[in-house]
Amino acid sequence: MLRLLARRLALGVLTVILVSVIIFAGVEVLPGDACTAYLERDAEGPILEACQERLGLDRPAYIRYFEWIGAAVSGDLGMSVGGNQSVAELVGDRLANSLILAAAAIVTGVPLAIFLGAVTGLWRDRPIDLVVSTTAIFAMTVPEFVTATVLILIFSVWLGLLPGIVLTPPDAPVAEFFPEILLPVIVLAMVMTAHILRMVRSSVISVMSGEYVQMAVLKGVPYWQIVFRHAIPNALLPAINVVALTIAWLLGGVVVIEVVFNYPGLGRMMVDSIADQDLPTVQAIALIVATVYVGVNLAADILTMFANPRLRTQLMR
Amino acid sequence: MADQAVNPARTASSMRWLIVLKDIWARPSGAIGLSIVTFHILLAVLSPLITPYDYREIDAFNILSGPSAAHWFGTDDLGRDIFSRMMLGGREALIVTGIATPIAVLWGGFVGILFGLIGGRIDEFLMRIVDAFLSLPWILKMLVLIVTFGSGNAVLIPTLAFFYGIPVIRIARAATHDVVARDFVSAAKARGHPRFSIISRELLPNVMDTLMVEGAMRWSWMLLAFSSLSFLGFGVSPPTPDWGLMIKETRAYLTFAPWGALGPVILLSSLIIGINLTADGLAKALGIDRAQKAPV
Numbered sequence: 063m064l065r066l067l068a069r070r071l072a073l074g075v076l077t078v079i080l081v082s083v084i085i086f087a088g089v090e091v092l093p094g095d096a097c098t099a100y101l102e103r104d105a106e107g108p109i110l111e112a113c114q115e116r117l118g119l120d121r122p123a124y125i126r127y128f129e130w131i132g133a134a135v136s137g138d139l140g141m142s143v144g145g146n147q148s149v150a151e152l153v154g155d156r157l158a159n160s161l162i163l164a165a166a167a168i169v170t171g172v173p174l175a176i177f178l179g180a181v182t183g184l185w186r187d188r189p190i191d192l193v194v195s196t197t198a199i200f201a202m203t204v205p206e207f208v209t210a211t212v213l214i215l216i217f218s219v220w221l222g223l224l225p226g227i228v229l230t231p232p233d234a235p236v237a238e239f240f241p242e243i244l245l246p247v248i249v250l251a252m253v254m255t256a257h258i259l260r261m262v263r264s265s266v267i268s269v270m271s272g273e274y275v276q277m278a279v280l281k282g283v284p285y286w287q288i289v290f291r292h293a294i295p296n297a298l299l300p301a302i303n304v305v306a307l308t309i310a311w312l313l314g315g316v317v318v319i320e321v322v323f324n325y326p327g328l329g330r331m332m333v334d335s336i337a338d339q340d341l342p343t344v345q346a347i348a349l350i351v352a353t354v355y356v357g358v359n360l361a362a363d364i365l366t367m368f369a370n371p372r373l374r375t376q377l378m379r
Numbered sequence: 380m381a382d383q384a385v386n387p388a389r390t391a392s393s394m395r396w397l398i399v400l401k402d403i404w405a406r407p408s409g410a411i412g413l414s415i416v417t418f419h420i421l422l423a424v425l426s427p428l429i430t431p432y433d434y435r436e437i438d439a440f441n442i443l444s445g446p447s448a449a450h451w452f453g454t455d456d457l458g459r460d461i462f463s464r465m466m467l468g469g470r471e472a473l474i475v476t477g478i479a480t481p482i483a484v485l486w487g488g489f490v491g492i493l494f495g496l497i498g499g500r501i502d503e504f505l506m507r508i509v510d511a512f513l514s515l516p517w518i519l520k521m522l523v524l525i526v527t528f529g530s531g532n533a534v535l536i537p538t539l540a541f542f543y544g545i546p547v548i549r550i551a552r553a554a555t556h557d558v559v560a561r562d563f564v565s566a567a568k569a570r571g572h573p574r575f576s577i578i579s580r581e582l583l584p585n586v587m588d589t590l591m592v593e594g595a596m597r598w599s600w601m602l603l604a605f606s607s608l609s610f611l612g613f614g615v616s617p618p619t620p621d622w623g624l625m626i627k628e629t630r631a632y633l634t635f636a637p638w639g640a641l642g643p644v645i646l647l648s649s650l651i652i653g654i655n656l657t658a659d660g661l662a663k664a665l666g667i668d669r670a671q672k673a674p675v
Contacts, residue, residue, distance in 0.1 A: 073507065080511035092527050203655045204648045205603050207610045211626055211633070211640055219634050310514075317518045318607050329518075333611065336522045348519055355514040 067364065074360040081352040082134075086127045089341050095119055130345070139346040142335075149346045153328065155232045157350065160320070160327035162236055163243065164312050167250035172305060175255040179262025179301075180294055186267055195263070201256035210249045210322040217245060232326035246323045250316060254308050261304040265297040272296075299369055306362030310355040402664035409660025415653025419646075422466060423473045430463035434620050443636040453638045455628065464620035465642035469650060471615045472622070475532055476601040479539040483601070484594040487544030491551025492582050495559055496574065506552065512545050517604060525613050535614065539604065543597050547590070554589040555582055588665040595658035599651050606647055622647040 089095075097113040114120045118129075133140065139149035178198075182191040201209070218226035228242040269275065270293050278288045317329035324330070328347060335343040403409035438458035446453050452461040494502045512520075520542055528534045558564060559582070567581050608614035609623030617624065622643035629639035 077507055077510050077514065080508055081514055084508075084511055084515070088523070092523065094527070199652065199655065200648075203599065203603075203651050205606055205610075205623075205651065207607060207623070207626065208644050208648055211630065212644060215633060215637055215640065219637060317516065318611065321611060332516075332519055333522065336519070336526050339526065344519070344523065348515055351516055351519070352511070352514040356510075 066367065070360065070363055070367075074356050077356050078353055081356070082131050082349060083127070085345050085348045085352070086123075086130060089345055090123050094339060095341065134346070134349060139349075140342040142340055142343050149343050152343065153331070153346055153350065156326060156328045156331045159232060159239075159325070160316065160329065162239070163246060163250065163316065163320075163325065163327055164309065166243065166247045167254055167312060168309060170247065171251035171254040172258065174251070175258035176262055176294075176298065176301070178255065179259040180266055180289075180297070182259065183263040183266025183270065183297070184289065186263075191263075194259070198256040198259055201252045202260070206249060206253060206318045207322050209252065210245070210319060213245055213249060214322075226323070228323050228325045230326070242323075243325070246319055246325050249319055249322075250312060254312060257308050258301060258305055261301050262297060265300050266293060269293045269297045299366060302366050302369065303359075303362050306358050310358045399661070399664045403657065403660035406660050406663065408656045409664075412653045412656025412658075412660055415649055416657055419469055419650045419653065420473070423470045426466040426470065430460075430466050432460035432463040434459065434464050434467050435618050436460065443632060443639075445636070446638055452642050453636065455625075455639055456632060456636075461625075461639050461642060464625060465622070465646055468620045468622040468625055468643055469646060471532075471619060472602055472605050472609075472650075475535050475539065476598055476605055479536045479543065480594055480598045480601055482536075482540035483544035483597055484547055484590055485544075486540070487547025488551045488586070488590045488593075489578075490544075491548040492555045492578055492586060494548065495552040495555025496578065496582065498556075498559070502552070506549070509545055509548050512542075513549075517542060518607070521604065521608065522611075522613060525608070530608075530613055530616060535605070535608075539601055543601050543604075547593055547597065550589060550593045551586055554586045558582055558585045589667055592658060592662045592665060592667050595654065595661055599654040599658065602651055602654065 095114070097110055097117060097119060101109060101113060111120075118126065130140070137150060139153065141147065142149050142152055178194055182194050185191050214226035217224045224245050225242045226245060228239065228246070230238050230242060275288060275292060278292055316327065317333060319325070320327045320329040321333060328351070332344070332347045332351075335347065400413075404413060436459060438454060438460075440458070441450070441454050442458045443456055444450060444454045444458075450460050450462065452465065455461055455464070494505055521538055524538045525534060564577065564581050567577050572580075605614060606621070606623035609621045610627045612624075612627065615621035615624050625643040626640055626647075629636070629643075633640065
């Protein structure tokens with residue numbers, strides 16, 4: 063068990079290291095560097111060389127990689143190209159905003175998904191299942207920007223209930239994002255709920271047809287006791303990984319939603335910095351998002367290990 | 380005639396896909412999905428012949444007009460006929476994803492089968508590289524390439540095909556692992572068949588079904604990515620009509636001319652839902668469990 067845990071941790075670290083190599087190599091291979099982005103049309107001859115010397119870009123790539131990754135580990139993500147600001151400072155507020163958005167969506171989406179997943183699994187093929195499952199298919203297949211546009215049309219243009227766009231500056235305190243944050247949270251939570259509830263549903267169905275549930279039925283255990291004591295806890299086990307994948311997707315892939323609602327999160331910053339060819343910022347955001355992705359998946363694997371009765375008893379021995 | 384007699388395997392396999400198609404059609408959701416996809420393909424092929432207006436035709440006296448007999452879905456901010464533009468709006472997306480999807484499935488499938496066949500530590504390490512690629516958000520990878528090399532189809536097709544082939548590696552490798560331990564593969568190895576012939580004659584036919592389902596799903600995700608890129612302003616460039624781009628354009632005047640968004644929203648959503656329903660039907664017809672699938 064401990065060996066399994068250590069192995070999984072080592073694989074996670076290896077993946078993050080590989081990601082950092084890919085990010086660095088990717089930026090190296092692409093034409094242009096921090097100097098060509100900063101100098102724009104003046105980027106030629108002695109000016110370019112002087113700039114590259116000043117930023118140390120004339121040194122071999124592997125030295126710069128170790129410098130970059132070494133500094134990143136200690137929290138120094140370098141300087142942004144445009145405003146000569148530190149990337150860590152720029153990214154900090156945005157990351158916090160994205161985390162707030164994600165947390166709100168997780169807090170509403172996950173319980174709702176487990177509830178709906180259990181309901182649709184227990185009443186399989188009944189009207190309630192058909193309605194919820196069909197809605198879920200719509201929510202998970204229709205592009206986020208379409209869902210968002212339709213919701214803006216309904217809730218802010220026609221009904222005038224909720225603001226359709228966020229105007230609060232990135233460094234404002236959390237409270238000021240209310241009620242602007244509501245629509246983005248609803249869109250995110252919808253997509254998330256749909257993915258997780260499908261998983262919980264199929265998992266509940268397979269657990270309910272398991273032998274130990276039949277055994278409990280034959281022993282005369284009341285139906286709801288079977289559902290709550292035996293079926294749902296076991297059904298949630300395989301759902302942990304989907305929740306993790308969804309959360310990881312949420313942190314990295316909310317780009318479109320953030321752009322639609324003008325929400326000042328990490329995703330929108332990513333699009334802006336790519337468009338501005340602000341490579342240090344792009345590298346930093348990529349590294350953060352990938353690390354979170356690997357970390358969340360790692361946490362899910364470890365959680366599954368501990369929640370799995372067979373592995374748990376092995377550990378206790 | 381002679382060809383058919385010599386090659387019974389080919390007839391058998393095309394018969395099989397016909398049966399699979401019938402199986403998809405037999406389910407209500409599959410029938411709806413197939414109809415929607417067929418409708419969209421027909422629309423994409425025929426639309427240049429049947430649109431009432433040229434998609435570039437500007438009517439300066441009819442800007443942002445509501446639905447009327449002359450313009451069924453109204454006009455946009457340049458006075459162009461929205462109905463004509465939305466009929467044409469899926470063509471770019473279908474052409475680009477229609478070329479990129481098979482390439483993605485082919486290269487990803489081939490590499491995945493190869494990894495699965497190699498196995499051992501090399502395979503484990505190579506899969507970590509695949510994981511590392513997958514941990515970066517798709518939009519970041521795509522945008523960096525598009526901003527560097529431009530957003531024409533010559534950039535979009537290879538970029539989509541490359542990045543959407545990577546998750547296919549995972550699927551193909553897992554499917555290969557299930558097959559590779561079976562007796563007929565060991566027998567082929569023992570007989571000393573070269574690696575290429577083991578892949579093409581023993582592994583590929585057994586992994587094919589999984590790859591077909593995966594390809595159908597990749598197609599819908601690729602469409603989603605393509606339209607999202609257009610929406611963000613990095614995909615199709617104006618004046619070419621595209622649903623994602625049209626939805627982006629209508630957002631500026633959503634408060635006073637919301638009808639422009641309606642057509643593209645319905646068409647784009649229906650196409651992606653149609654592909655998903657077809658893919659689900661295909662998975663069921665081939666007996667492949669796709670329920671335990673997460674995003675990404």
